[in-house]
Amino acid sequence: MKLLLENAQVEGIRYYETYRKTGGYRAVEKALKMTPDELVEEVKKSGLRGRGGAGFPTGMKWSFLAKPEGVPRHLVVNADESEPGTFKDRYLMEFLPHLFIEGMIISSFALGSNTSYVYIRGEYAWIPDILEQAIAEAKANGWLGKNILGSGFDCEIYVHRGAGAYICGEETALIESLEGKRGNPRIKPPFPAIQGVWMRPTVVNNVETIAAVVPIINMGGEEYGKIGVGRSTGTKLMSACGNLKRPGVYEIPFDLSVEEFIYGDEWCQGIANGKKLKACIPGGSSVPILPANLLLKTAKGETRYMNYESLSDGGFATGSMLGSGGFIVLDEDQCVVRHTMSLARFYKHESCGQCSPCREGTGWMYRILKKIEYGQGTMADIDLLWDIQRRIEGNTICPLGDAAAWPVAAAIRHFRDEFEWHILNPEESQTRNYGLAHYADPLEVVSA
Amino acid sequence: MIQFSQEKMTKVKEIIARYPEGKHKSALIPVLHLAQEEFGGWLDVPVMDYVAEILSIKPIEVYEVATFYTMFNMNPVGKYVLEVCQTGPCMLSGSDQIISHIKNKLGIAEGETSADGLFTLKPAECLGACGYAPMMQLGKHYREHLTIERVDAIIEELRAAAKN
Numbered sequence: 001m002k003l004l005l006e007n008a009q010v011e012g013i014r015y016y017e018t019y020r021k022t023g024g025y026r027a028v029e030k031a032l033k034m035t036p037d038e039l040v041e042e043v044k045k046s047g048l049r050g051r052g053g054a055g056f057p058t059g060m061k062w063s064f065l066a067k068p069e070g071v072p073r074h075l076v077v078n079a080d081e082s083e084p085g086t087f088k089d090r091y092l093m094e095f096l097p098h099l100f101i102e103g104m105i106i107s108s109f110a111l112g113s114n115t116s117y118v119y120i121r122g123e124y125a126w127i128p129d130i131l132e133q134a135i136a137e138a139k140a141n142g143w144l145g146k147n148i149l150g151s152g153f154d155c156e157i158y159v160h161r162g163a164g165a166y167i168c169g170e171e172t173a174l175i176e177s178l179e180g181k182r183g184n185p186r187i188k189p190p191f192p193a194i195q196g197v198w199m200r201p202t203v204v205n206n207v208e209t210i211a212a213v214v215p216i217i218n219m220g221g222e223e224y225g226k227i228g229v230g231r232s233t234g235t236k237l238m239s240a241c242g243n244l245k246r247p248g249v250y251e252i253p254f255d256l257s258v259e260e261f262i263y264g265d266e267w268c269q270g271i272a273n274g275k276k277l278k279a280c281i282p283g284g285s286s287v288p289i290l291p292a293n294l295l296l297k298t299a300k301g302e303t304r305y306m307n308y309e310s311l312s313d314g315g316f317a318t319g320s321m322l323g324s325g326g327f328i329v330l331d332e333d334q335c336v337v338r339h340t341m342s343l344a345r346f347y348k349h350e351s352c353g354q355c356s357p358c359r360e361g362t363g364w365m366y367r368i369l370k371k372i373e374y375g376q377g378t379m380a381d382i383d384l385l386w387d388i389q390r391r392i393e394g395n396t397i398c399p400l401g402d403a404a405a406w407p408v409a410a411a412i413r414h415f416r417d418e419f420e421w422h423i424l425n426p427e428e429s430q431t432r433n434y435g436l437a438h439y440a441d442p443l444e445v446v447s448a
Numbered sequence: 449m450i451q452f453s454q455e456k457m458t459k460v461k462e463i464i465a466r467y468p469e470g471k472h473k474s475a476l477i478p479v480l481h482l483a484q485e486e487f488g489g490w491l492d493v494p495v496m497d498y499v500a501e502i503l504s505i506k507p508i509e510v511y512e513v514a515t516f517y518t519m520f521n522m523n524p525v526g527k528y529v530l531e532v533c534q535t536g537p538c539m540l541s542g543s544d545q546i547i548s549h550i551k552n553k554l555g556i557a558e559g560e561t562s563a564d565g566l567f568t569l570k571p572a573e574c575l576g577a578c579g580y581a582p583m584m585q586l587g588k589h590y591r592e593h594l595t596i597e598r599v600d601a602i603i604e605e606l607r608a609a610a611k612n
Contacts, residue, residue, distance in 0.1 A: 164518030180476035
């Protein structure tokens with residue numbers, strides 16, 4: 001079942017006329033006849049969880065918004081999509097801009113935001129034009145501006161471009177950046193719902209979360225909540241990449257097995273070039289990497305599914321997270337040490353430098369991983385890496401510290417033998433990769 | 449003299465109007481993008497001072513922001529900046545080979561500009577095109593599904609464009 005991408009292939013869906021013909025903006029008509037509180041209630045009933053990575057219930061986040069008399073409130077959409085492996089919001093904004101704008105209008109009304117902003121990463125430099133055209137079309141047709149549909153509600157939407165900083169995906173860093181400052185995360189509390197942008201109550205939501213508000217209003221929160229599995233309601237956009245035969249953006253039902261997603265004809269169609277699956281990071285670079293056997297089945301031997309609960313089954317010892325839906329696949333020829341080194345370099349580059357454990361620790365981890373990768377490592381380095389990541393986790397203002405620590409921890413946890421092999425075979429490791437080695441063929445593991 | 453064109457100045461005013469009164473500092477990053485476009489692809493100190501002046505903020509408020517964000521160049525760059533993504537998913541798809549090919553072909557190291565002033569190689573961290581890797585950003589747009597041959601073709605295309 002497709003709730004977001006249903007009409008993604010319709011020719012001309014990027015433009016107003018076509019979008020309207022396919023039933024677009026019906027949800028705005030419906031929403032403006034309801035009260036803001038009723039809308040928040042619908043979103044609560046839907047069970048929608050934030051699609052940016054943390055998975056926090058959206059309706060609950062909305063209900064925290066402070067409403068002091070005479071102080072404007074703002075909806076700010078987080079389109080800073082920068083988590084390695086994630087490119088789904090880009091797809092939504094590029095191909096279904098009106099769906100996104102429709103979601104923003106409803107959400108702005110529900111939250112009482114008369115001026116809402118889209119904070120988009122600066123590198124997506126061609127997308128603001130697409131969004132601004134959709135905004136202009138919506139405005140020309142009376143869906144934005146003053147007194148929308150005679151409801152008395154005024155709303156303007158502006159697109160604000162960032163300039164290249166992963167940290168600005170963290171909501172308080174995003175707010176600082178929107179204020180024209182460095183993207184240094186703020187200490188919470190106060191939470192943005194009380195004091196956000198310009199010290200006004202603010203809700204920051206991911207692009208996909210906001211788009212999901214449209215089907216929720218169209219079908220009703222309760223109906224939406226019936227789709228999915230347990231606390232994973234609705235559908236999820238996955239961006240699949242790495243060594244897959246058919247990478248791309250997919251809208252998945254939450255009862256899809258991981259195996260079906262990787263190998264199914266309708267989905268990624270297996271590993272590229274007929275190779276074997278070695279490992280996967282299922283929810284964006286920050287979540288733990290899993291070896292093939294633990295990816296396809298849980299430690300208890302049950303089938304693993306593409307939803308919040310199943311992917312995190314086993315905690316960090318044997319599980320991972322759905323995160324942002326950035327699904328990164330490594331084939332048998334990939335080197336986990338090199339891949340982890342690449343991610344460590346990313347976090348070193350993206351640390352804002354505010355907290356010492358992250359600022360110093362990310363660089364330290366990168367340098368040690370580089371040393372191991374290039375055949376200069378010692379066994380003590382593995383323990384040192386473990387020690388550093390442990391001292392970063394939980395000791396920083398924002399979650400970037402955790403995000404930098406987890407990939408290193410999981411790589412050591414599940415692939416320690418590969419690190420050791422690099423250290424024991426410094427020359428050989430420069431000419432060939434470790435391969436699958438300690439796993440049986442993952443497909444055999446599944447059928448066993 | 450450093451001064452925005454009439455057209456860009458209109459754009460600056462339009463951007464400032466997007467934010468509440470007195471919150472014009474919010475326009476800083478969008479205006480820096482305009483400045484970088486207008487004044488040679490990088491932000492020299494006098495350019496940043498000019499931006500501070502038109503936004504009525506202190507120069508230091510501009511410097512500290514400009515140096516924080518990767519997209520702002522603090523040094524002169526070539527006519528074309530090849531920003532090749534090198535993060536995890538791109539690396540799995542062969543970005544290392546793309547980067548070394550560009551280095552060899554143009555005789556430059558990371559961050560350097562070719563002798564003819566045409567190309568700067570600027571390895572980038574995740575640009576959100578992981579499913580279409582390897583890739584690079586070239587100005588406003590992405591070039592995806594890169595191969596050695598495609599990189600050669602892009603470089604030829606840009607050399608030809610520079611002549612015209």
